[in-house]
Amino acid sequence: MAGRRYLIAGNWKMNGHRSDGVALAADLAQRLAAAGTVPFDMLVCPPATLIAPVADVVKGSPLAVGGQDCHTAVKGAHTGDIAPEMLADLGCTAVIVGHSERRQDHDETDSVVKAKAAAALRAGLTAVICVGETEAERDGGRAEDVVAEQLTGSIPADATAENTVIAYEPVWAIGTGRTPTTADIAAMHAKIRSHLRGLVANSDAVRILYGGSVKPSNAVEIMALADVDGALVGGASLKADDFWAIAASCR
Ligand code: 13P
Numbered sequence: 001m002a003g004r005r006y007l008i009a010g011n012w013k014m015n016g017h018r019s020d021g022v023a024l025a026a027d028l029a030q031r032l033a034a035a036g037t038v039p040f041d042m043l044v045c046p047p048a049t050l051i052a053p054v055a056d057v058v059k060g061s062p063l064a065v066g067g068q069d070c071h072t073a074v075k076g077a078h079t080g081d082i083a084p085e086m087l088a089d090l091g092c093t094a095v096i097v098g099h100s101e102r103r104q105d106h107d108e109t110d111s112v113v114k115a116k117a118a119a120a121l122r123a124g125l126t127a128v129i130c131v132g133e134t135e136a137e138r139d140g141g142r143a144e145d146v147v148a149e150q151l152t153g154s155i156p157a158d159a160t161a162e163n164t165v166i167a168y169e170p171v172w173a174i175g176t177g178r179t180p181t182t183a184d185i186a187a188m189h190a191k192i193r194s195h196l197r198g199l200v201a202n203s204d205a206v207r208i209l210y211g212g213s214v215k216p217s218n219a220v221e222i223m224a225l226a227d228v229d230g231a232l233v234g235g236a237s238l239k240a241d242d243f244w245a246i247a248a249s250c251r
Pocket of ligand 1: 011211214
């Protein structure tokens with residue numbers, strides 16, 4: 001933490017139809033309004049189909065809305081893609097880039113992720129840049145090197161603590177119910193923080209989120225770690241009670 005404000009971000013992935021997505025966002029916005037002053041920012045990243053209705057329903061609320069991916073171009077002949085400027089136009093303030101599911105399913109390399117992050121900054125969005133090792137890489141003792149290489153390759157030159165958030169998501173912890181030990185999370189986040197010193201202006205103020213099977217039952221101990229500044233939550237972000245309980249674990 002150390003002066004950094006927590007960010008609790010929900011990545012809905014490819015889940016939700018209009019009625020349940022809008023209801024979930026409205027529920028969270030209502031809880032935020034009722035809670036008053038809280039020690040965290042809250043962000044939801046719905047699938048592209050739900051960004052407009054979700055942005056509409058949370059208008060005027062501190063609940064922020066983001067995309068899950070963006071293209072590098074402002075516009076043009078890119079069937080199926082979405083420019084970061086289009087996300088901003090709907091009211092988004094952030095976009096996730098380089099999620100491991102994008103890296104896997106769409107062969108996104110570090111240089112693609114860097115270009116997407118740069119495009120996000122161009123559009124005035126906060127780039128939530130994801131990194132994380134596979135199980136084989138961790139078992140091979142290469143987790144820290146892999147993550148350092150992803151950071152170097154994925155962070156654009158104009159990244160600052162104000163426009164960039166890092167999410168550490170070990171691939172093997174995503175959707176599996178397994179998490180690293182708190183000692184391993186603490187060690188990786190400290191390593192990321194020190195690696196950011198050469199890459200991002202005002203790096204000590206960059207928020208580093210942990211993601212991968214975060215749930216109400218493990219959030220308190222993870223959020224208490226010195227270099228953990230929030231969470232990027234998948235499955236548990238689809239239930240208002242669970243997502244709110246994770247946020248409430250920020251002290
Ligand atoms: P789970 O919380 O479902 O493990 O997903 C994490 C994630 O990938 C968030 O981006």
